[in-house]
Amino acid sequence: MAEERIGVYVCNCGTNIGKIVDVEAVAHSAVEIPGVAIARSYKYMCSNPGQEMIASDILEHKLTRVVVASCSPRMHEATFRGAIKRAGLNPYLLEMANIREQCSWIHDDAAAATEKAKALVHAAVQRIKFNEPLESRTAPMCASTLVLGGGVTGLTAALELADAGQQVFLVEKQDHLGGNVARLDQTAPYLDSAQDILSNWIERVWRHPNIRIFLNAELTALTGFNGNFKPMLRTEDGEKLELDAGSVLVCTGYKEFDASRIEQYGYGRLPDVITSFELEAMLHSGRLQTKSGKQPRYISIVHCVGSRSDKYHPYCSRVCCTAGLKYAFEVKSALPAVHVSNLYSDMESFGKGCEDFYRKASEARTSFVMFDKHNLPVIRAAAPSDGCNLLITLKEQLSGEEIEMPADLVVLMVSMEPRADAATVARLVNISCDKDGWFIESHPKLDPVATTTDGVYIAGACQFPRDIPESVVQGRAAVARILAKVAQGKIAVDAIYSEVQDKLCSGCRTCNSMCPYGAIEYNSEKHLSHIISAVCKACGCCAAACPAGAIKVRHYTDEQIYGQIEGVL
């Protein structure tokens, strides 16, 4: 260890660090530390001249390790690792001392901040003495994909993958493809037939040589890891089938809210109160009539049924406003004399063509009746003398009047909610659900279709209420991610992961249940736990839990941590 030659580089970061921390003093104090061969400061260490300086010092002064005191490693660790790698050092022989976020940005006292910076540099120097050169590894990438769900998202993803020449296993729980879209008549805002959209895709999926369809089937287990999953299916015949899939795409969709939960709407009790899906079926069959077989005169469409409510779902289901507007056209084309009213609390018909659609719906003589979402309308059966089937009472917000509306048919725009088995699916593929039960993406903006489990993707309305175009876009976005990995042919495994030292492992399995990523396997023959390095994220939970101290986290060894602690003290 005595022969280590460490270079310390202290960055001014323009004035970001230099205006509080005495950068020169930090460099001077670093030179005093045993093992430090050279210590310099520079205006911008991350700039090309800064990186050049480090690289030429490595060659000239035969440096073996490098400490950079600058910003957070999240900002520039990769930059400096690249710089020392180019000069012939192993990239893991770099340490960063964060003297910007942890010193200059948060302290006013220049003297104390400088002392703290010195301590952080000292800690980094003491730690780096124990750093080991590490190598990244790769694992094979299986090109086939398991697609869960045969709705509009799953169909489009399967076709894209298959057209790109990759094998797809399309698993659908029901006995047919098409999902919820198959239950619709026309689609907003251009009033295309949902059947036309679907039938073309379904036909192509059935004919495609690269797609294997499993109907009435479900996933029962998923083992393996990114690029090398082993899904276990229960097929139509009740048989178990194990497949090989490099990626898993979950697009299991949504289900509709149970409208009978809102008692004052009378769903289930009043026969002429129906859900939007029941109206879709009526429109599709061409029999738009009340339960008693009469032609309705007044149809009321109630929005936000289960959505945007403290009691049911706090979120907006996003598609129902536009879908409700669509009925104005569909109903009026079937029965021109019908009076259609939309009962809403806020009209949110967003998206391409939809604001125009809203305007056209009102021009098509639909009335818009505003209720307070904290004071929902009440629907009750009308008396024979009322001349209608139902009466709706509400406080109308825009006129301020307490009103009573006649209706023959009331359509409830039921909200979208996670499927009943969403939590089970989430457990199987090791992803998380939010408080409402929707699957959580890796990052809402920067990584919207990936999950925290590498190789498992989510798309469409299993993640949040989505309309058809958004679902298609998401399905194809996930395909782009999968194909990028398939094109590489292998997956890179980070050099930083945990390892079980077999000699010390007693096979107690304490670590097995601790791992948040499902990375630990148990070898029941050898009575040893084993960590799949490709799955491990090096969080260190297992290492902390292991009673025998048998687990080592690479790059975070006890020696490194103790060295760092001693250094800072």
Added chain:
Amino acid sequence: MAVRVNPELIDDLQHFGAKDAVKCYQCGNCSAACSHSDDPYVFPRKSMRYLQMGLEKPLRSALDPWLCYYCGKCSEQCPRGAEPGETMMGVRRWLTSEYDFTGISRLLYRSWSSELMAILVVAALTGVGFLSYGYLGGGGKLSVYDGPGAFLPPHAIHVFDWTMGIILALLLSINCIRMWHFTMRNEHATPVRPALYVRYLLLLPVHFFTQKRFRHCENKTPWTNHLILMLSYLTMLTLIMVFLKQMQEGPQVNWYAHTFGYLSAMGLVGTTIFAIHGRIKKDAAYHRHSHESDWMFLGLLLFVSVTGIVQHILHRAGLPMAANITYVVHLMGVVPMLALEVPFSKWSHLAYRPLAIYFAQLQQAAQAEGALPFGGPAEAHPAA
């Protein structure tokens, strides 16, 4: 107590000219643009809402539509092309038909063919009636226009004028009482003490003669035209009802009477042509939409004015027979115009608008007083 919705109301109002109210999404730009809209009379937004919602009863008891003079500012501001100004006009037509107890107004407004037929029938009856009177009860000679033996002597016409005037005034009064009942005696209205009715009585003639509120509209042109037309009409009405003898004397010009006659004839013809031209060209928001009744009204007005002038000229030109024939034709326009328009159609707004301003003032005064003495505390705060 919940108000029952009548979903058909908006369809019904289409016949009265309120065709675009469906497009309104209640942004309120119209009311913000209007210089008259003020709490509690927030119009056109609120009236538009009652109409859209089919809240027939609140709409019938609203004074708001009469507080609007249709300068058209709201329609210019409307982002959705819902034509709030024209909607208010349509609501006024509908209200006129609601106030009218005979149902004639409703028939005339909803069907232009009925209106045309009514005009033609009344005109024909008038023609036959006056010709018969001229030959049988009057002078008997079509060639005598004025003086002794005149075909249609002024004293006889006077009797007819006043009889018709009293009948029409009676009909209009009944409709005005119905208006009072709808607007001042509903569950939302504040009871008003009789003394207040007396205190604010002066508002009626002031607003009748000056239409001074119209002046506050941003666009002043319609006010000027409206005022000239109305004053010309009133002047001519006074001349005919009181000074018919002087009007019919001749052939020399009686400047004391005829000066007024010429001025008001100019006013009538000028403003009528201006309005017809504007409606054809659709040169302003308030001229963009024309209900059939607007054309009938303007047509009759122009017809009556022109035949009146021609009759006068023929008389001065020494052509008594032609003057007498024109006189009968003139009356064939005057009688349908007054008989149909005063109690049942356009002219009735001369009464309804000042009344609405008066009633609105009474409501505000009564509310300011706390509204106790008239109906007692229980009625003073009716349940909403």
